[in-house]
Amino acid sequence: MDKPNSSQRREVVTYDKEDSQGRFSKFFNEFIKETSKVLKEDGVLTLWFTHPTAQAWRVVSESLYQHGYVVPKVWPLQTEMATRYKKHVNIVAQEMSLVIVGRKYPRQKLLEVSPQDIRGSLIENPLFTKTVEETVEGTRKIIVESNTSPADTAALMFGTALSVASRFELPIGATFQDLYDAAITSVVSRYTEPLIYTDNRLHQIRRRKLYISLLHLQPQHTTYSFNPRNQRHT
Numbered sequence: 001m002d003k004p005n006s007s008q009r010r011e012v013v014t015y016d017k018e019d020s021q022g023r024f025s026k027f028f029n030e031f032i033k034e035t036s037k038v039l040k041e042d043g044v045l046t047l048w049f050t051h052p053t054a055q056a057w058r059v060v061s062e063s064l065y066q067h068g069y070v071v072p073k074v075w076p077l078q079t080e081m082a083t084r085y086k087k088h089v090n091i092v093a094q095e096m097s098l099v100i101v102g103r104k105y106p107r108q109k110l111l112e113v114s115p116q117d118i119r120g121s122l123i124e125n126p127l128f129t130k131t132v133e134e135t136v137e138g139t140r141k142i143i144v145e146s147n148t149s150p151a152d153t154a155a156l157m158f159g160t161a162l163s164v165a166s167r168f169e170l171p172i173g174a175t176f177q178d179l180y181d182a183a184i185t186s187v188v189s190r191y192t193e194p195l196i197y198t199d200n201r202l203h204q205i206r207r208r209k210l211y212i213s214l215l216h217l218q219p220q221h222t223t224y225s226f227n228p229r230n231q232r233h234t
Contacts, residue, residue, distance in 0.1 A: 045102035057158035069102035074159035113171035122182035
């Protein structure tokens with residue numbers, strides 16, 4: 001996209017894929033800050049958003065978290081034709097937008113999180129794990145019912161991680177990145193685990209495509225921590 005003209009300078013968009021100048025990050029954060037100011041305590045924030053990169057989802061997730069929103073649910077909505085012409089080659093095609101519902105709910109505290117291993121202890125925390133399991137099962141039903149593509153499934157994984165992370169206060173010494181990385185690692189691990197052992201060839205193919213999509217979309221500094229039993233089957 002070309003550089004913005006005078007009427008586009010405040011649009012919440014980015015003009016390069018990497019958002020190298022932080023334009024989208026800055027404007028989106030300002031936008032969410034303003035919604036938080038005007039929305040009543042029992043109000044509902046509804047966003048339509050879709051993007052194939054983890055970087056964009058981190059911006060959205062951290063902005064919502066920073067300004068007090070809890071995301072109880074992320075819903076997919078068909079907004080593109082599955083047979084639409086793809087202008088560019090080797091890009092991730094998405095057919096759905098995700099509806100992000102934000103509420104000003106109180107957040108839960110996570111106990112027994114070690115400052116020496118924040119992400120690891122978050123992943124093993126019973127309350128955190130239970131929340132991941134319940135949220136992923138809801139997402140799994142949506143994926144099956146909607147027959148989502150690997151690209152849209154990957155976006156739903158990011159959205160599900162947002163939903164999980166937004167429900168908890170930051171433990172002492174933790175950053176939002178710690179919380180979100182623990183969430184996306186746990187969400188992907190939980191979602192893929194049942195598919196690893198299935199004899200259904202279609203599920204194996206979909207699981208492999210999803211994993212490849214996530215490896216392609218996720219920043220290199222983040223890794224997914226599967227347990228040794230799972231790793232033997234990947």
